[in-house]
Amino acid sequence: MRWQDEQTQQDVKLRQSNRPDTGFLSWSNYIKVHKEDAAKRYEVAQDFLPWPLGFKESVLALRALIRDKKKQQVNFESELHSLYHLAAWESFYPKHSTALDEPGFKIFDYMPGGMITALEIEYQKLGYEQLKLINKTDAKLLVQYYGEPQQHSTLYALYPKLWQQAEARYAKSLHASNKAADIQLTCQALTQPKARGNTHNTSTQASTLPASGLSSASKKYDATGKVIAPAARAPRPKKYPKLQAQHKLGQRPSSKHKYLNKAAKAKQLSLLMVQAIKERTILQQRLSHINVANIKQTLSNKKLLSILGVSYLVVNRARRLRTK
Numbered sequence: 001m002r003w004q005d006e007q008t009q010q011d012v013k014l015r016q017s018n019r020p021d022t023g024f025l026s027w028s029n030y031i032k033v034h035k036e037d038a039a040k041r042y043e044v045a046q047d048f049l050p051w052p053l054g055f056k057e058s059v060l061a062l063r064a065l066i067r068d069k070k071k072q073q074v075n076f077e078s079e080l081h082s083l084y085h086l087a088a089w090e091s092f093y094p095k096h097s098t099a100l101d102e103p104g105f106k107i108f109d110y111m112p113g114g115m116i117t118a119l120e121i122e123y124q125k126l127g128y129e130q131l132k133l134i135n136k137t138d139a140k141l142l143v144q145y146y147g148e149p150q151q152h153s154t155l156y157a158l159y160p161k162l163w164q165q166a167e168a169r170y171a172k173s174l175h176a177s178n179k180a181a182d183i184q185l186t187c188q189a190l191t192q193p194k195a196r197g198n199t200h201n202t203s204t205q206a207s208t209l210p211a212s213g214l215s216s217a218s219k220k221y222d223a224t225g226k227v228i229a230p231a232a233r234a235p236r237p238k239k240y241p242k243l244q245a246q247h248k249l250g251q252r253p254s255s256k257h258k259y260l261n262k263a264a265k266a267k268q269l270s271l272l273m274v275q276a277i278k279e280r281t282i283l284q285q286r287l288s289h290i291n292v293a294n295i296k297q298t299l300s301n302k303k304l305l306s307i308l309g310v311s312y313l314v315v316n317r318a319r320r321l322r323t324k
Contacts, residue, residue, distance in 0.1 A: 003049035039061075052090075056133070107163075124150045
């Protein structure tokens with residue numbers, strides 16, 4: 001049964017239990033196997049409705065069919081009509097349901113497909129601008145066949161009461177499933193065999209455990225099956241940071257240390273100057289066209305860079321000689 005023909009929740013359960021078998025391929029790759037045959041690709045993509053991949057691949061296949069018919073100069077109004085209806089059906093659910101704090105697709109997936117396809121779709125009321133699956137080429141074709149619409153909207157905005165009813169049904173199903181899970185857990189707890197031994201000792205042993213309790217992975221048991229309370233860990237000794245020699249009280253930095261600081265500052269300053277000149281040159285070359293003036297400026301900058309480099313080497317060597 002196709003998604004468009006579903007009428008009851010039993011049909012929805014049947015669809016959810018009988019998902020397409022793609023073997024080792026992902027859903028998208030399974031559909032793309034028929035990429036060269038647009039008609040076959042459309043038929044395969046229909047099996048994946050109402051999932052977003054099914055809508056997307058169906059629309060892509062219809063676009064390929066429309067292109068082929070345009071080349072052959074054949075009427076493609078039926079394919080355009082199907083494409084528009086797919087885009088309209090996909091616009092029925094929002095991205096997020098604020099009432100249930102759930103993704104909108106979960107509620108859309110829970111609805112029978114026939115309930116969506118039975119809605120009246122009027123081009124003049126629905127338009128095309130707010131339909132996510134309609135691109136610019138599709139819009140041009142729609143205007144060519146049907147003209148400009150009176151307004152642009154979505155099925156979610158045109159049928160708000162139907163969406164609220166769908167949210168109520170989905171919330172009821174969640175409540176029923178949660179209640180069934182609670183009953184199952186209660187039955188399992190009642191059917192489990194009771195532990196042998198003195199219940200008084202077990203309760204006193206449990207009272208010695210910390211208030212936060214223990215996870216099942218961290219519990220340890222003795223030979224009698226009683227829970228062993230974990231021993232308290234000793235506090236770790238504090239680690240104090242080590243003081244460097246130059247930061248000790250009463251010690252002044254040496255002359256060698258002063259020289260290294262000055263040399264590092266001079267080197268940093270020269271590097272900043274070189275970087276500034278490079279950036280200035282790049283900006284000038286980008287903003288102005290290549291001419292003789294720019295070439296001269298570039299050569300002068302290179303000369304300045306070489307002079308700065310040589311001066312830095314001379315100053316650095318002189319300082320080294322003074323310290324010796």
